[in-house]
Amino acid sequence: MFLRNLCVCSPSQPLDVKIKFYNSDKDDLFLEVHIQNISPATVFIQDVSLELPEMYTPKPLNTLNLDGKDECTFGTRIFLQATEGRYYLYHLQVKEEYLERARNLSGLTKMGELKIVWKRDLGEMAMLYTVPLEREAKRCGALKLFLLKIPDTVVLEEPFQITCKITNCSDKRMNLIVRMHNTSSVHWFGRSGSYLGKLIPGSSTSFTLTLKCLQLGLRRISGLQIIDTTLKIKYRYDSVANVSVVPSMDIMES
CATH class of the missing domain: 2.60.40.1230 (Gamma-adaptin ear (GAE) domain)
Structure with missing residues (x-):
């Protein structure tokens, strides 16, 4: 065998x-x-x-x-x-x-x-x-913020706008206001403490803000704060975005 x-x-x-x-x-x-x-x-x-x-x-x-x-x-x-x-x-x-x-x-x-x-x-x-x-x-936290629109380059001391969107990632209803705090390089326009509205869980809203940069170079946009008046919670965003600040044509020509 x-x-x-x-x-x-x-x-x-x-x-x-x-x-x-x-x-x-x-x-x-x-x-x-x-x-x-x-x-x-x-x-x-x-x-x-x-x-x-x-x-x-x-x-x-x-x-x-x-x-x-x-x-x-x-x-x-x-x-x-x-x-x-x-x-x-x-x-x-x-x-x-x-x-x-x-x-x-x-x-x-x-x-x-x-x-x-x-x-x-x-x-x-x-x-x-x-x-x-x-x-x-990774959890985004209770309140998620991201940018819908922002210019890559802005002119020194000239106003420009950014459009933000916030989403309620929590399981609770929020009642929100926005506050802006000026820094040495960025100044905000508009009334701080503006009402953004109520957000139910999972919903979003967008808003547009105006600001200007006071220093040349790559500048960080910070000083944005959103407050939930219902739970008395503050959400601070100190690194919203970076923009390149260039001199105006008048300065360059002179």
Whole structure:
């Protein structure tokens, strides 16, 4: 009687995958995927796809519109040479019905899976490489502020405007007013203590403020404070944004 010994060997993984999440000013996310061929041979990437939780809709950002047609940023090449890498970018949009749930996420959060279908030779059977996706969700705090509109460059001592949006991330109703405090380089216009209105949990409101910069160079906009008169809580924003302050044309000509 002869016994046949069978040895089952799984192929070594030729890909190194790095995942990075970026928070946007809105409730959605951006996902960056870096895939690198760490083997000495060529690897053919057949497909890269995402399986996300129900609350997210993925939008790939790996195409360019050329002459009315969407073309892959990698061209027609589907292979990676040894040590060659490639970046994939996705916009993860939160569905409207899950906005409140997304805002309350905290700690380590499972974000589904990344699936890569690859093979070493064009004629061989494709392999599936699955990478679990996780991110550390950070709470935005009870009141989230981000900028809707701000100029990159402003003229010294000339008024300009910024438009802000605030979102109530708490589970309590807020009654808000805004206060502005001048600094050595930034002065605010308008009446400090203006009423912004009431915000129920999960809702947002926007407002426009006028200010001017008194010093040249890159200046930090600070001194903004929003007060919840219901709970008597102050939210201070000392790094709203940075703007580049340039001299006026009159000064430059003289």
